[in-house]
Amino acid sequence: MRNNLFLGAAAIALIAPMTASAQETTSSIRGTVTANGAPVNGATVEITSPSTGSRSTATTDTSGTFNVNGLRPGGPYTVAVAAAGYGSKQVTDVNITVAQAFDLPIDLATDAAGGADEIVVTAASLPNARSISQGPTTVLNARQIANIASVNRDIRDLERRDPFARLDDSPSGGRSVSFAGQNARYNRFTVDGVSVSDNFGLNSDGLPSRRSPIPLDAIGQFQAQVAPYDVRQGNFQGGAINIVLKSGTNDFHGTGFYSQSRDEFVGKRTKDLRVSVPNFKTENYGAELSGPIIKDKLFFMVAGERLRGGRPIAEGPTDNNAGTSILGISQAQVDQISAIAKSVYNYDTGGVLRNLGDKDDRVVAKIDANITDKQRLSLTYTYANDAINLLQNTFPTAPTGLGLASNAYIQGNRLHTGVAQLNSEWSDSFSTEVRGFYKNYTRIQDPLLGRGFAQFRVCTNPTSTAATAGLTVSPTACENNAGTVSFGPDSSRQTNELRTETWGGLVQARLTMNDHDVRVFTEVSSVSIFNSFLQNSAGSYYFDSIADLQNRNAGSFAYGNAIVGNNGLAALDPNAAAAQFGYQSYTFGVMDSWKVTPTLNVSFGARYDLYAMDDNPPLSAAFAARYANGAIVNGQRVNINNNSANISGFDLFQPRAGFDWKP
Numbered sequence: 001m002r003n004n005l006f007l008g009a010a011a012i013a014l015i016a017p018m019t020a021s022a023q024e025t026t027s028s029i030r031g032t033v034t035a036n037g038a039p040v041n042g043a044t045v046e047i048t049s050p051s052t053g054s055r056s057t058a059t060t061d062t063s064g065t066f067n068v069n070g071l072r073p074g075g076p077y078t079v080a081v082a083a084a085g086y087g088s089k090q091v092t093d094v095n096i097t098v099a100q101a102f103d104l105p106i107d108l109a110t111d112a113a114g115g116a117d118e119i120v121v122t123a124a125s126l127p128n129a130r131s132i133s134q135g136p137t138t139v140l141n142a143r144q145i146a147n148i149a150s151v152n153r154d155i156r157d158l159e160r161r162d163p164f165a166r167l168d169d170s171p172s173g174g175r176s177v178s179f180a181g182q183n184a185r186y187n188r189f190t191v192d193g194v195s196v197s198d199n200f201g202l203n204s205d206g207l208p209s210r211r212s213p214i215p216l217d218a219i220g221q222f223q224a225q226v227a228p229y230d231v232r233q234g235n236f237q238g239g240a241i242n243i244v245l246k247s248g249t250n251d252f253h254g255t256g257f258y259s260q261s262r263d264e265f266v267g268k269r270t271k272d273l274r275v276s277v278p279n280f281k282t283e284n285y286g287a288e289l290s291g292p293i294i295k296d297k298l299f300f301m302v303a304g305e306r307l308r309g310g311r312p313i314a315e316g317p318t319d320n321n322a323g324t325s326i327l328g329i330s331q332a333q334v335d336q337i338s339a340i341a342k343s344v345y346n347y348d349t350g351g352v353l354r355n356l357g358d359k360d361d362r363v364v365a366k367i368d369a370n371i372t373d374k375q376r377l378s379l380t381y382t383y384a385n386d387a388i389n390l391l392q393n394t395f396p397t398a399p400t401g402l403g404l405a406s407n408a409y410i411q412g413n414r415l416h417t418g419v420a421q422l423n424s425e426w427s428d429s430f431s432t433e434v435r436g437f438y439k440n441y442t443r444i445q446d447p448l449l450g451r452g453f454a455q456f457r458v459c460t461n462p463t464s465t466a467a468t469a470g471l472t473v474s475p476t477a478c479e480n481n482a483g484t485v486s487f488g489p490d491s492s493r494q495t496n497e498l499r500t501e502t503w504g505g506l507v508q509a510r511l512t513m514n515d516h517d518v519r520v521f522t523e524v525s526s527v528s529i530f531n532s533f534l535q536n537s538a539g540s541y542y543f544d545s546i547a548d549l550q551n552r553n554a555g556s557f558a559y560g561n562a563i564v565g566n567n568g569l570a571a572l573d574p575n576a577a578a579a580q581f582g583y584q585s586y587t588f589g590v591m592d593s594w595k596v597t598p599t600l601n602v603s604f605g606a607r608y609d610l611y612a613m614d615d616n617p618p619l620s621a622a623f624a625a626r627y628a629n630g631a632i633v634n635g636q637r638v639n640i641n642n643n644s645a646n647i648s649g650f651d652l653f654q655p656r657a658g659f660d661w662k663p
Contacts, residue, residue, distance in 0.1 A: 023242045024099035024232055025193035026423060026433070029079065030067040030512070031104035032060075032598070035086055039064025040108060043083035047071070050078065051249035053296030055373045058428045065595075067512035069431045070376060070423030072368070073098040073221050073244050074141065081106050087119060094123045097139050098221050098244045099230065100131040101517070105598060132601050132660050134593075135228035138162040142220050142246060153284065153305065155212035155222075156205075159241060162224040174204030179239030180226045188236035189213075191243045192366075192380045192419050194437040195235075199500050200531075206238070208441055209413045211307075211360055213384035217255045217288040218303035218364045220246035229658035231589040231607040232508075232521065245380060247368045248299030252291035259284045261309070278322040280355065282309025286362075293367075301366045310358030315394050315402065320352060326394070326402045328483030333460045333546070334404070337485050340550050341456070349487035350405025350449050357389040359412075374426070380419040387412030389448055392493075393457065393486035400483040405448055407455065407486040409493045412444035433508040433521075443498035447489035454539035455488045456549070464544040464555070475544045476556045488538075491558070495534040495574035502527045517593040519605075525585050532578035536560040566618075581615035583647060591656065604657040613646040 029047055033040045043060040047068050058066040060083075071077070075095035082088040086108040096102045105128050109119065123129045140148075140158055150157035152175075159177040160167040168176045168184070176184035187206030189197045191214060197206045207213065221244040225233070233240055262281040268274060286305030293300055314324040320331040331352075338349040367379040387410050393403040421435040459478040478484050504525030511518045541554040548555065562569075562576035569576040591605025620643050627640035 023190045023193045023195075023240070024230065025073075025242075025244055025421065026070045027073045027096040027098055028067060028069040028071060028101045028517075029077065029094065029096060029104055030065070030101050030517070030595075031079075031106055033064045033066065033081055033083070033106050033108060035083075035108045040083050040086065043081055043086075043108070046080045048078050048080070049075070051076075051251065052247070052299065052368075052370065053250060054370050054376070056425065057373070061429075061514065063514060065515055066428070067101075067517060068425070069510055069512070070425060070433065071096060072247055072376070074247075079104060079106070081108065083108060090118060090120045091126065091129075092120060092122050094129075095141075097131045097133075098223055098242065099232075100133055100137075100139075101593070102129070102131050103595075103598075103601075104129050128598055128662070130662070132593075134230045134603055134658060134660070135225055136164070137228075138222075138224045140222040145216065145219055145222060150216065152211060153216045153286075155207070155214065155216070155241075155243070158219075158222045159224055159239070162226075162239065164226045165224065165239065168204075174210075176204035177239070178205070179224070182238035184238060186237040187239045187241060189241045189243075191382055191417065192245055192378070193242070193421070193435065194417060194419050194439065194504075196382070196415060196417055196439060196441075199441055199529075200443065200498065202443060202498075203413070206236075206241075208415050209360075209384050209386050210388070211386065213362060213415055214243055214245070214364060214382065215286055215288065215303040215305040215362045217257075217286065217305075218245050218301065220244050229603055229656040231519075231591045231605045231654075231656050234587070234607060234609065234654065245364060245366050246288075246290060246301050246303075247366060247378070248290040248292060248301045250292050250295050250299075252289070254287065254289040256287040257285060276323075278312040278354075280309065280312050282307070282311075282358070297370050299368045301368075302364070304363040305360070306362075307358060307360040310356035310388065312355055313353055313389075313391065315391060315396060316352050317402065322354070324396050326396055326400050326483055327398075328400045328478070328481050329402050329460055329485060334402070334485060336546060337458050337460075337487070337549065338404070340546070341487060344550060344552065345456075347453055347488065348406070348449070350408075352402075353389060353391060353405040353408050353448070355389070357387070359388070360386040375422065375424045377423075378419075378421050380417075382415070382417045384413065384415040387444060392490040393484070398481070399477060401457075402483060402485055403490070404485065404487040406453075406488055407490050408448040409490060410444055410446045410448055414442040414444060416440040429511060429513045431510045431512075433506070433510070435506040437502075437504050439500075439502040441500045445493055445496040445498070447493045449489075451489050451494060451538065453488045454541055455486065455490050455494070455536075456541050456543065457484050457486045458543045458549050459484055459545055461545045463547045476542055478544075491535045491540050492533075495532055495537040495577075497530065497532040497575075497578075500527060500529050515595040517595075518591070519593075520590045521588075523587040526582065527584070528582040530578060530580050532575050534560055534562070534574045534577045537574040579617075581613070581617075583611060583613040583615075586610045586612070599662040601660040602657075603659070604655075606653065606655045608654075609652040611647045611650045613648040616644045616646050619644045 033043045045058045045066045047056045056068045077094040079091040164180045178184040184205035185201040223242045225240045284307045288303035290301035312322045317331040318325045341347045363383045369377040395401045418438045425431045461482045465479040506523040508521035536558045540558040542556040543549040544555040566576040589607035593603045623643040
């Protein structure tokens with residue numbers, strides 16, 4: 001029942017990484033049309049994408065401004081402007097960035113005779129044409145990503161290019177990336193605007209996988225920020241990393257790769273020093289394909305990567321290892337213990353584990369549709385599944401121990417996400433965005449050879465030393481420098497299951513008028529969590545000798561289970577000890593981006609987050625008694641609520657303001 005006692009605290013800890021935190025996934029092109037320094041009213045602006053055939057139109061207002069929202073990031077776009085009495089102008093090679101407006105000043109020439117030729121220029125040739133960023137941002141497009149060296153094909157190799165980022169490449173660091181000195185677990189990671197961050201902080205940073213959850217070749221744009229003042233962004237303290245997937249175009253495009261590493265590629269001699277390299281083989285391969293389903297209307301992109309292999313496991317018996325000898329344990333002793341396990345207990349220990357068995361699968365698919373010139377729909381699905389074999393109860397220093405294959409466990413992550421988004425332009429000044437999303441995450445902590453058996457720990461002494469030493473209690477550890485061999489599901493994996501499910505949606509309305517870009521949005525998400533962790537639910541036995549194992553004579557025994565029913569389950573069902581709860585989050589925001597001058601942009605707004613929760617953990621009498629008189633916190637006595645409280649009614653108000661100025 002311990003998990004239930006701390007349900008309230010656990011739920012509070014989950015707010016930051018799991019609540020509504022949708023990121024902008026589109027971009028916009030805005031600008032001012034002038035002639036001889038005066039604004040041009042009523043000019044027709046047409047924005048087209050030659051690669052997809054998409055087309056958007058707008059008309060300038062009395063101040064000569066126009067704004068087109070909901071555009072897919074990337075490009076190149078072409079902007080054509082025409083007005084009665086003026087020569088037409090076309091700006092090509094306009095490449096836009098996700099969540100940033102591209103400011104495009106256009107000056108028309110007077111056409112009194114009506115015969116001036118069209119002027120064509122590139123966006124790069126216009127002195128004040130630029131993207132407007134709302135805070136320090138690192139942006140990489142697909143071409144730049146393709147030129148970055150990444151042996152692991154890991155998203156962290158993109159994150160580390162941000163000047164605020166630091167990669168922890170120490171042996172225990174897990175290649176985690178921290179931003180601006182914050183804990184790496186406080187990062188937020190989104191794909192096409194929906195958070196896929198690690199829910200519980202069990203991984204080394206905010207990613208829900210050991211490597212990138214997205215195939216590298218599927219990334220259209222990468223963005224990292226540490227202090228954005230866009231109200232759509234929230235619920236992180238480190239870095240906000242957003243991935244926008246590639247979209248298909250009217251041309252078919254594909255990539256593919258294959259890489260291999262094996263022991264034959266590793267050096268085995270340095271001058272006169274020869275080393276033994278165990279056999280291993282690792283393969284990594286993948287492909288990406290995109291193109292049209294219906295030209296100018298419907299497009300697809302699909303990509304996948306797979307890794308199989310893994311490094312050899314160094315630890316093993318003194319006469320059978322790959323570099324790290326476990327003293328006090330020989331292969332003959334392992335074979336003897338395995339034979340007894342099979343003949344006496346009808347259990348296969350699996351023997352000595354040789355390889356990490358590294359596996360990693362990543363698949364994404366995306367559909368884009370130009371429903372009309374005013375409406376665009378996108379559908380995105382992502383899947384990631386990684387796993388690696390890890391030893392338990394293995395210690396090369398005294399007291400030594402070796403866990404066999406059945407005592408090892410599979411650690412990994414499984415992630416499914418789906419996103420549907422509709423962007424609509426209802427007029428030259430009003431547009432909307434509607435988004436729905438789903439996320440299903442499972443933390444993998446499974447015994448390598450399955451459950452259904454207890455953990456056995458066996459001292460390799462032939463007979464117990466208890467009688468010789470005159471002990472009056474049962475021994476719990478080996479004597480005479482012998483090692484301990486462990487088999488069967490380890491104590492912490494006998495009941496260990498974590499899964500979360502999230503549903504949500506967002507609606508945003510956007511009004512652009514008189515140099516103002518006003519956005520109002522609301523977002524709702526519902527999260528369900530099941531966390532079952534109970535040690536020794538199948539039991540853990542210690543045998544002080546091989547003879548004791550043969551004779552079924554255990555020296556000690558540990559067992560744990562739920563003592564009362566819970567979650568609709570009876571007592572003595574391990575899952576009755578699980579923490580099972582859900583909560584909802586509601587976010588409301590408003591923001592105005594004001595173009596004060598051609599070189600000064602000011603943004604200001606606020607967001608409000610509210611939380612609701614119906615589940616309450618059972619009241620603990622022991623907790624209530626302990627803190628009946630409060631507790632000393634920072635030298636002062638404060639009142640402590642009982643453990644049955646939840647997060648319902650918690651809220652957070654965040655005003656935001658910032659500016660962008662180009663001298």
